[in-house]
Amino acid sequence: MEEEKQTVMVTPGEVLGRTSEIKAGRGAYAARHNNTVYASLTGFRRTVPAAPNSPDQRPTVEVTGHKAHGPVPEPGSxxxxxxxxxxxxxxxxxxxxxxxxxxxxxxxxxxxxxxxxxxxxxxxxxxxxxxxxxxxxxxxxxxxxxxxxxxxxxxxxxxxxxxxxxxxxxxxxxxxxxxxxxxxxxxxxxxxxxxxx
Structure with a gap:
C-alpha cells in the first residue's frame, strides 16, 4: 500500500475512521467511547502503512498541518x-x-x-x-x-x-x-x- 498523496484536507473533529481499522497518529486522536479516530487539527490527511514485521497491521492516520503548527489540544491535555x-x-x-x-x-x-x-x-x-x-x-x-x-x-x-x-x-x-x-x-x-x- 502506497502512502496517500497529501490532498485530502481535514478539520478538527472530522472523522478519519474506526480504531478497529486505523491507528491515530500525529494530529489525530482516538475517542474511546465510540472507537472513532478524529482529526485534532486542520491539515492534510495522510495514511502511513504499518511496518511489515509489526504485530499490529493497522495503518496509522496522521494529519499534517498546512502551516507550521504548534501544539494542539487533545483530550487529557x-x-x-x-x-x-x-x-x-x-x-x-x-x-x-x-x-x-x-x-x-x-x-x-x-x-x-x-x-x-x-x-x-x-x-x-x-x-x-x-x-x-x-x-x-x-x-x-x-x-x-x-x-x-x-x-x-x-x-x-x-x-x-x-x-x-x-x-x-x-x-x-x-x-x-x-x-x-x-x-x-x-x-x-x-x-x-x-x-x-
Missing amino acids: IVIARVTKVMARTASADIMCVGPNSVKEKFTGIIRQQDVRATEIDKVDMHLSFHPGDIVKALVLSLGDARAYLLSTAKNELGVVSAESSAGATMVPVSWTEMQCPLTGQIEQRKVAKVAS
Missing part, C-alpha cells in the same frame, strides 16, 4: 486559556498554551456549568466563577461541537490562575472561591486553581 465570554451556563475561552507550549493557531474552549467544579454542580454560578480576561488552567475533556474543545476546571489544581480586578491590579487568591485586589482590598468570587505549595 492541560491548557492555559483566556476567558472571552461568560454566559449563564457556559464560559468561552481562547486556548493560549497546551502544557508549557504556546499554540500557533486559534483554538476555542468551552467550560460548561457542570465542568466548573466537582461538588455542588447545580449551585455553580458561571458569573461568580469566571470573568472575561481571566486566565484559567483547564483540562481538555474532548473536542465538542462547533469546533470548540470542552474544558473542565473540576479538579482542585484547575481554575483561575490569574485575574485582574476592576482597579486593574492582578488579584491574589485568598481561598478556593475568592481572589482579592491588592490595591482596594476588594474580594471577588472565582473558581480558583489551588496552587501547589
Whole structure:
C-alpha cells in the first residue's frame, strides 16, 4: 500500500475512521467511547502503512498541518486559556498554551456549568466563577461541537490562575472561591486553581 498523496484536507473533529481499522497518529486522536479516530487539527490527511514485521497491521492516520503548527489540544491535555465570554451556563475561552507550549493557531474552549467544579454542580454560578480576561488552567475533556474543545476546571489544581480586578491590579487568591485586589482590598468570587505549595 502506497502512502496517500497529501490532498485530502481535514478539520478538527472530522472523522478519519474506526480504531478497529486505523491507528491515530500525529494530529489525530482516538475517542474511546465510540472507537472513532478524529482529526485534532486542520491539515492534510495522510495514511502511513504499518511496518511489515509489526504485530499490529493497522495503518496509522496522521494529519499534517498546512502551516507550521504548534501544539494542539487533545483530550487529557492541560491548557492555559483566556476567558472571552461568560454566559449563564457556559464560559468561552481562547486556548493560549497546551502544557508549557504556546499554540500557533486559534483554538476555542468551552467550560460548561457542570465542568466548573466537582461538588455542588447545580449551585455553580458561571458569573461568580469566571470573568472575561481571566486566565484559567483547564483540562481538555474532548473536542465538542462547533469546533470548540470542552474544558473542565473540576479538579482542585484547575481554575483561575490569574485575574485582574476592576482597579486593574492582578488579584491574589485568598481561598478556593475568592481572589482579592491588592490595591482596594476588594474580594471577588472565582473558581480558583489551588496552587501547589
